[in-house]
Amino acid sequence: xxxxxxxxxxxxxxxxxxxxxxxxxxxxxxxxxxxxxxxxxxxxxxxxxxxxxxxxxxxxxxxxxxxxxxxxxxxxxxxxxxxxxxxxxxxxxxxxxxxxxxxxxxxxxxxxxxxxxxxxxx
Amino acid sequence: xxxxxxxxxxxxxxxxxxxxxxxxxxxxxxxxxxxxxxxxxxxxxxxxxxxxxxxxxxxxxxxxxxxxxxxxxxxxxxxxxxxxxxxxxxxxxxxxxxxxxxxxxxxxxxxxxxxxxxxxxxxxxxxxxxxxxxxxxxxxxxxxxxxxxxxxxxxxxxxxxxxxxxxxxxxxxxxxxxxxxxxxxxxxxxxxxxxxxxxxxxxxxxxxxxxxxxxxxxxxxxxxxxxxxxxxxxxxxxxxxxxxxxxxxxxxxxxxxxxxxxxxxxxxxxxxxxxxxxxxxxxxxxxxxxxxxxxxxxxxxxxxxxxxxxxxxxxxxxxxxxxxxxxxxxxxxxxxxxxxxxxxxxxxxxxxxxxxxxxxxxxxxxxxxxxxxxxxxxxxxxxxxxxxxxxxxxxxxxxxxxxxxxxxxxxxxxxxxxxxxxxxxxxxxxxxxxxxxxxxxxxxxxxxxxxxxxxxxxxxxxxxxxxxxxxxxxxxxxxxxxxxxxxxxxxxxxxxxxxxxxxxxxxxxxxxxxxxxxxxxxxxxxxxxxxxxxxxxxxxxxxxxxxxxxxxxxxxxxxxxxxxxxxxxxxxxxxxxxxxxxxxxxxxxxxxxx
Numbered sequence: 001x002x003x004x005x006x007x008x009x010x011x012x013x014x015x016x017x018x019x020x021x022x023x024x025x026x027x028x029x030x031x032x033x034x035x036x037x038x039x040x041x042x043x044x045x046x047x048x049x050x051x052x053x054x055x056x057x058x059x060x061x062x063x064x065x066x067x068x069x070x071x072x073x074x075x076x077x078x079x080x081x082x083x084x085x086x087x088x089x090x091x092x093x094x095x096x097x098x099x100x101x102x103x104x105x106x107x108x109x110x111x112x113x114x115x116x117x118x119x120x121x122x
Numbered sequence: 123x124x125x126x127x128x129x130x131x132x133x134x135x136x137x138x139x140x141x142x143x144x145x146x147x148x149x150x151x152x153x154x155x156x157x158x159x160x161x162x163x164x165x166x167x168x169x170x171x172x173x174x175x176x177x178x179x180x181x182x183x184x185x186x187x188x189x190x191x192x193x194x195x196x197x198x199x200x201x202x203x204x205x206x207x208x209x210x211x212x213x214x215x216x217x218x219x220x221x222x223x224x225x226x227x228x229x230x231x232x233x234x235x236x237x238x239x240x241x242x243x244x245x246x247x248x249x250x251x252x253x254x255x256x257x258x259x260x261x262x263x264x265x266x267x268x269x270x271x272x273x274x275x276x277x278x279x280x281x282x283x284x285x286x287x288x289x290x291x292x293x294x295x296x297x298x299x300x301x302x303x304x305x306x307x308x309x310x311x312x313x314x315x316x317x318x319x320x321x322x323x324x325x326x327x328x329x330x331x332x333x334x335x336x337x338x339x340x341x342x343x344x345x346x347x348x349x350x351x352x353x354x355x356x357x358x359x360x361x362x363x364x365x366x367x368x369x370x371x372x373x374x375x376x377x378x379x380x381x382x383x384x385x386x387x388x389x390x391x392x393x394x395x396x397x398x399x400x401x402x403x404x405x406x407x408x409x410x411x412x413x414x415x416x417x418x419x420x421x422x423x424x425x426x427x428x429x430x431x432x433x434x435x436x437x438x439x440x441x442x443x444x445x446x447x448x449x450x451x452x453x454x455x456x457x458x459x460x461x462x463x464x465x466x467x468x469x470x471x472x473x474x475x476x477x478x479x480x481x482x483x484x485x486x487x488x489x490x491x492x493x494x495x496x497x498x499x500x501x502x503x504x505x506x507x508x509x510x511x512x513x514x515x516x517x518x519x520x521x522x523x524x525x526x527x528x529x530x531x532x533x534x535x536x537x538x539x540x541x542x543x544x545x546x547x548x549x550x551x552x553x554x555x556x557x558x559x560x561x562x563x564x565x566x567x568x569x570x571x572x573x574x575x576x577x578x579x580x581x582x583x584x585x586x587x588x589x590x591x592x593x594x595x596x597x598x599x600x601x602x603x604x605x606x607x608x609x610x611x612x613x614x615x616x617x618x619x620x621x622x623x624x625x626x627x628x629x630x631x632x633x634x635x636x637x638x639x640x641x642x643x644x645x646x647x648x649x650x651x652x653x654x655x656x657x658x659x660x661x662x663x664x665x666x667x668x669x670x671x672x673x674x675x676x677x678x679x680x681x682x683x684x685x686x687x688x689x690x691x692x693x694x695x696x697x698x699x700x701x702x703x704x705x706x707x708x709x710x711x712x713x714x715x716x
Contacts, residue, residue, distance in 0.1 A: 004261075007260060010252055014252040014253055017124075017252075018246075021127060021182075024182060032206070034205065047123060047160075063182065064182060064206070065203075065206030066206040066207070067205055067206050
């Protein structure tokens, strides 16, 4: 280690690995992983969300799983709650839709209207 | 792709409570569910809430799981990670609140703490130098190497940092004196002896964030002009020794120790020296003799280590917690350091909050926090609904803070007025079932054992004080004992060679000051009001409760109990040896212990 630049590089790289432990207060994405959700493919949706977030370099939005949200016939369901905005529940979220949601809503700030099945808090 | 991280507390206490088995169960369950590549397990240093261990925190949610064991650890995987449902039985539930806490931010134990020294403990893997760097580790060193030694020392002086080992000497002044001293080579020493019974602040820093101390020692070496550092750790801390040794290896590998550090032309390296079980080696001059391979015995000051320390050369010796404060001070500045705490005692202090409180563990609070906040808000009050009797601070060198002083802000200077010291941070909470004479006797016994024997006041004086305390607790106290303890204590305080002797009488003198009536009960009435001192207890049978089951009579090793079946039994006081077996075995609470 010969310079502060090298130090900074290690810091940035490791911060990525420690990303999950940092405070995330810009918003939260909840993927319903009840039995119905898992059967409908929620796992793929979850991993797609995480992958897209990483690609888009987003570090201040939490991605968590929850149990069944109750909208079993529209699974997989994903709730997006960004700070300062009413939360939105998307339904029938397959892998492609999951990526769209990250790019258009979380990154771009635009709700993907045609995929929404519920607005406001559940 | 990692979607969750499980932080498992691997501080000493949690390891003792079964952390390794919990980790094994987690690893097994992750594999069973096929998600071992998506979930990472990280073992961290002490998270502080030692009473709630083993602890597992799930990120990114921050869900705080406590009292995790081999039987329920699997639920974290099968319920939380696979099905997204938090596990209610593992969440923290305060004694007065109805709601369960989801994250540590909802737990009162944590919300009032300000973690500066413990900034990385419980957050990073102590074995990962990369994680230390990610949290701004070694950036202070980088900054320091571009400053002049005088600028570094001025920053430390301006911060007002005072030694955290107990004496509270201004750190900046010590650094300046060592830099200005003539003599070569100079040395940097870290005092990791932490001898106070019940104190584990330094241990947790060494185990949980060893690089914070390494970085500070290198900075200190650069500031005062030393090339060699010694980390003196007590032998009773094998985990700390192991992790610190590993950290030294990593630091060398990354070039933070060794030759030409960060291309500055500055060389510095650190060696570990292990103690051998002597409390007196926590005293700085005795510690230096120990490093030199001599018997650990203190020497007269002046000369101070800054002028003549290791092998007669200028030596900077500071406590672990003091060093752990240095890097943030250099990164954030002296004003930042002063932004919490009191004017004369800026910054934070780590306390080992132990004893009869609900929430025992490691806490870090701003200087000036009151005892009431520590015991009742953070500590959660006294266990089992008992009454607060006092808090013992400063270990064998300290005294008691009673209920009358609960609102006293605790810092270096305030508690001196009531005859105690803040010390290195041990805070033992006592309740109505503690006998204050017994507590003082315990500390004195420790001191008698640990006295190095060099000076007469400590070697002979503490022993004589202990003999008096023994007689008092055996029911053989007599008139004049209290006065003798006071006068002996004063002489020992004034004439002992080192801090061990000078502070040895404190627990006795403090308890006499605030609990003289308890001493008098022992001496004059031959009774122990707290029912602790064995020889002063009387066992008798309550005729209203005794059903004559004969269990006690059969248990008694000296046949002191007589009585017929189904008739009230009686204990012969003269034969009774007060072993307490009858009390243990009676199922009808008929044995009275008073």
